[in-house]
Amino acid sequence: MTYKKQDVIDQQMQDLNNDGVDRRGFLKCMAWAGTGLVWTMSGGIPVSQAFARSMGHGPGQGSDFSFVQISDSHMGFNKPANPDVVATLQAAVDKINRLPDQPEFLLHTGDISHLSRPDQFDTVDQVLKSANAKQVFFVPGEHDVLDDNGKSYLERYGKNSQGAGWYSFDHRGVHFIGLVNVMNLKAGGLGSLGGEQLEWMEKDVKHLKHSTPIVVFAHIPLWTLYPDWGWGTADSAQALGYLKKFGSVTVLNGHIHQTMQKVEGHVTFHTAMSTAFPQPQPGKADSPGPMKVPAEQLRSLLGITDVNYLQGRHSLAVVDSSLV
């Protein structure tokens, strides 16, 4: 168990800027103590700190609002890597409901279902009904748009969206942009946003003030994380180009079933754990398929991502916590 946990922490650290703080050693310690990990971003300078919610010292205390990202629930998956994805999704919701600062809404960053089947979407919707936060924003993963080109996904989740399901909304001064990068994928290629969506996005952010905090969420990482496994989005640079003028950009993705973080200028990239099954670290296995771990370890590799917004500090604090 400790071995795997250590791996996750090592992995989280590998892409971070080196600012002279020995975060690696420090955070390893904190991970052992069972605390979460907070990143705040202020004026382009990432600041890390230990975060112990149970002790009430987190920046969640007094934040203006928070929301929680969940991802990759893969409802319908029933293989050895996790024979009960309903139970682990329910455990994620229970964990969210126990957070001391209740999120105002949830984001689901795709692969809601395993096979795009209506009964699988139904089950997820049913489990999410038990969340205290009643509003859930979705973007599709590639598993949600199989065979019907996303038609059933859009019928269910795309009411206020455009194109293949992209949209934006404002919440307490923060501008949220939900993007779709799982449609019309080309042979040999990565995730793709496509011209129509990029055009829409450029217009969407054009008239926003530079001081508006931006949160972008999409299924496949919007940074090139590991192209050999398709972990990246071919035209993400163009999308991020439209966000250059903003002082605070947080990019939240799923797809890779593990946490990874990178800070580049004013942009913090972050991927969330799955609620269904872990996947191997990039290049550490023959393929990115589901990773079978001993049953008692599984829930330490699944989890949720809690995001806190603090007005004035102009920063978002991203906190990952596993199901156990």
Next chain:
Amino acid sequence: MITKRNVSGRVSTGLAMLVMTVMLFAKSPSVRASRSNHDQPAAPPAAVKIDNFSFTPQTLTISVGTTVTWTNRDDIPHTAVSTEGVFKSKVIDTDEKFSYTFTKAGTYSYYCTIHPKMTGKVVVQ
């Protein structure tokens, strides 16, 4: 008048059906014969295994008329879709299969639309 028409209608329908039935019986053996002649000798089927997010063999060489069957041995669903739109599987879940018969010579590239890094080729000679 109306009755007459109905009656004559029925008669002609009956006649037509009889003629068609005769034609079917007469024709079906010759159709079968010509088909089996065309397909002889039947090409043995070929298989592509989908495992570890890859197609094996990645390049499959077959003769015209061969039916290729893809079988998914991964815990994750995949597809096999021609890049030129020649064939397109539905999603192939674990242990499911998809078959396609290649009737023309040529090189057919295909990929998994869910995991587009997965590519393969069928060479039909």
